[in-house]
Amino acid sequence: xxxxxxxxxxxxxxxxxxxxxxxxxxxxxxxxxxxxxxxxxxxxxxxxxxxxxxxxxxxxxxxxxxxxxxxxxxxxxxxxxxxxxxxxxxxxxxxxxxxxxxxxxxxxxxxxxxxxxxxxxxxxxxxxxxxxxxxxxxxxxxxxxxxxxxxxxxxxxxxxxxxxxxxxxxxxxxxxxxxxxxxxxxxxxxxxxxxxxxxxxxxxxxxxxxxxxxxxxxxxxxxxxxxxxxxxxxxxxxxxxxxxxxxxxxxxxxxxxxxxxxxxxxxxxxxxxxxxxxxxxxxxxxxxxxxxxxxxxxxxxxxxxxxxxxxxxxxxxxxxxxxxxxxxxxxx
Amino acid sequence: xxxxxxxxxxxxxxxxxxxxxxxxxxxxxxxxxxxxxxxxxxxxxxxxxxxxxxxxxxxxxxxxxxxxxxxxxxxxxxxxxxxxxxxxxxxxxxxxxxxxxxxxxxxxxxxxxxxxxxxxxxxxxxxxxxxxxxxxxxxxxxxxxxxxxxxxxxxxxxxxxxxxxxxxxxxxxxxxxxxxxxxxxxxxxxxxxxxxxxxxxxxxxxxxxxxxxxxxxxxxxxxxxxxxxxxxxxxxxxxxxxxxxxxxxxxxxxxxxxxxxxxxxxxxxxxxxxxxxxxxxxxxxxxxxxxxxxxxxxxxxxxxxxxxxxxxxxxxxxxxxxxxxxxxxxxxxxxxxxxxxxxxxxx
Numbered sequence: 001x002x003x004x005x006x007x008x009x010x011x012x013x014x015x016x017x018x019x020x021x022x023x024x025x026x027x028x029x030x031x032x033x034x035x036x037x038x039x040x041x042x043x044x045x046x047x048x049x050x051x052x053x054x055x056x057x058x059x060x061x062x063x064x065x066x067x068x069x070x071x072x073x074x075x076x077x078x079x080x081x082x083x084x085x086x087x088x089x090x091x092x093x094x095x096x097x098x099x100x101x102x103x104x105x106x107x108x109x110x111x112x113x114x115x116x117x118x119x120x121x122x123x124x125x126x127x128x129x130x131x132x133x134x135x136x137x138x139x140x141x142x143x144x145x146x147x148x149x150x151x152x153x154x155x156x157x158x159x160x161x162x163x164x165x166x167x168x169x170x171x172x173x174x175x176x177x178x179x180x181x182x183x184x185x186x187x188x189x190x191x192x193x194x195x196x197x198x199x200x201x202x203x204x205x206x207x208x209x210x211x212x213x214x215x216x217x218x219x220x221x222x223x224x225x226x227x228x229x230x231x232x233x234x235x236x237x238x239x240x241x242x243x244x245x246x247x248x249x250x251x252x253x254x255x256x257x258x259x260x261x262x263x264x265x266x267x268x269x270x271x272x273x274x275x276x277x278x279x280x281x282x283x284x285x286x287x288x289x290x291x292x293x294x295x296x297x298x299x300x301x302x303x304x305x306x307x308x309x310x311x312x313x314x315x316x317x318x319x320x321x322x323x324x325x326x327x328x329x330x331x332x
Numbered sequence: 333x334x335x336x337x338x339x340x341x342x343x344x345x346x347x348x349x350x351x352x353x354x355x356x357x358x359x360x361x362x363x364x365x366x367x368x369x370x371x372x373x374x375x376x377x378x379x380x381x382x383x384x385x386x387x388x389x390x391x392x393x394x395x396x397x398x399x400x401x402x403x404x405x406x407x408x409x410x411x412x413x414x415x416x417x418x419x420x421x422x423x424x425x426x427x428x429x430x431x432x433x434x435x436x437x438x439x440x441x442x443x444x445x446x447x448x449x450x451x452x453x454x455x456x457x458x459x460x461x462x463x464x465x466x467x468x469x470x471x472x473x474x475x476x477x478x479x480x481x482x483x484x485x486x487x488x489x490x491x492x493x494x495x496x497x498x499x500x501x502x503x504x505x506x507x508x509x510x511x512x513x514x515x516x517x518x519x520x521x522x523x524x525x526x527x528x529x530x531x532x533x534x535x536x537x538x539x540x541x542x543x544x545x546x547x548x549x550x551x552x553x554x555x556x557x558x559x560x561x562x563x564x565x566x567x568x569x570x571x572x573x574x575x576x577x578x579x580x581x582x583x584x585x586x587x588x589x590x591x592x593x594x595x596x597x598x599x600x601x602x603x604x605x606x607x608x609x610x611x612x613x614x615x616x617x618x619x620x621x622x623x624x625x626x627x628x629x630x631x632x633x634x635x636x637x638x639x640x641x642x643x644x645x646x647x648x649x650x651x652x653x654x655x656x657x658x659x660x661x662x663x664x665x666x667x668x669x670x671x672x673x674x675x676x677x678x679x
Contacts, residue, residue, distance in 0.1 A: 043533075044501075044530050143620070157621055158394070159621050187393040187557060188393070188602050189597055189598065189617065191601065192600075192601035192602075192617055193617075193619065214531060217605075220605050254532060258531055258532050258535035260561050260564040261604050262559045262560040262587070262604065264599055264603055265675065267584050268564075268583050272564075272565075274539045275535035275564075277532065277539055278532040278535070278536075281500055281502065281532075281533065
């Protein structure tokens, strides 16, 4: 079976002030099958959101795709006509944005905003679309859905708005759902509720999900596969259990070590142990040469890393690939 | 208690800060021009004490009143009633110069390092400002002191001449910490100070805060919604819900023997993935979101979402009762309800 989404060798560049092209994403490849979830993980500035926008063909002005293909059910979205893209967005592929405050239109009721997708893509009458919108509000567990459908976004809390965003995104039962940090703005208990909701909806509709997040620990549960991005390059990819248990790239290891995880039912160590930290920060756009982008922050860096350009992703185990000269030496 | 009695207690007092029945109510907008103003019960009777040299954590969801508590302690929002005894002195009635002098020992680091710095002034000037305003040190020595402070937070001395936009988010938070350190405070309130940062940067800042605490014997009030960070970073933790403390305990006991159903819900939501988390979530994770603090329910604030609520919970407010050493819980049913079993299911 062909994957729902297949991104092949995607590169995106930004035009800078002098008109030069600065690479933002370099040679990114991944694919998602029906009913599966892939998580794109990394710090800010790693190109996670750019990947999502490239798939939706919503890249901001000045950003261009310089190479690669994005196949959505076998159809290349990069060469599709604008009219075709409009038909795909919200129907075959839809997106949940990070900020539920700014992604909803403040001038329309939430019911209207959900109905809009149904009205356009499903040729329903206004009335049928509105009725279905209420059903979708119920599906995302919004209490008193009939009443809520007639309210405006500002009358809802952040968690409610994020649920509305999800209801909007799943209204046409998309083949692919892109969720860009869907829970960062929300409280922990609401976060857990939203993740549960996504998992339940996926079970029912077999939607493929691309989940974008900076929290490597939290995704192990929801995602089947993980791709770790660093400075616009994929540096490690594989099944999520495998990556969580046996990370090979120094950056992935750093990300896992610097996150203080809740230890329950165990006494806390009486003295503070410094969190593993990754010194420095992600190199800025335009400061990324052919060398390994993580070189300056890497505690494992050796002569081979300094003398050679960044290696391509190399398979280290079934489905587990790492872009690091020392991947084999860094024992799992 | 009068002023002198409190100053007298200060000798050998292990507590740097004693917050006593703090209440902060805001007047919110009216629904109609002829209706009355609604009252937001942001903080409703919060009491706790913070030991010298330790970190006191406040955790809770948005709207729980944790930031308002911090701002009331800083005297940045007017409190409706209550006492804030800092270094043996109730700072609540202070105004003008005495308040300014008290704030010398009381500093805050905010969540968003982008809006906490003036974009039009050089970093060094902003760190120097508290020294100038509080007349600390000789004027000529202040620039040297700024460079020293920059070094302490891990920035080069040249950073003093740069503007905020020339720094990254993590570096700006370092600048905010340097500014807070400038008047040599005893207590620093960190209001979600690492929440806006990337995980790798968050670890750098947490390590820095701990280093400064070790070197200077600082006391922190650390506010966060991230239970993992709170557990690792704090010595004592208060769990707030809708303007009240639901449970307060040392960090070591809060996550081994939590007693309040709200804490159970938080812990099950934040537990590391695995079968234990699934079991906890099925039993303890509550649905929905906190009700509005405008008209809080008459009984226990959590009763509406609590899976264990009985009639008494909806009618009567529970008191914060001691259930163990330094462990306090506000729940009518804490004696009869068994806490979660963290050993199940076997991994």
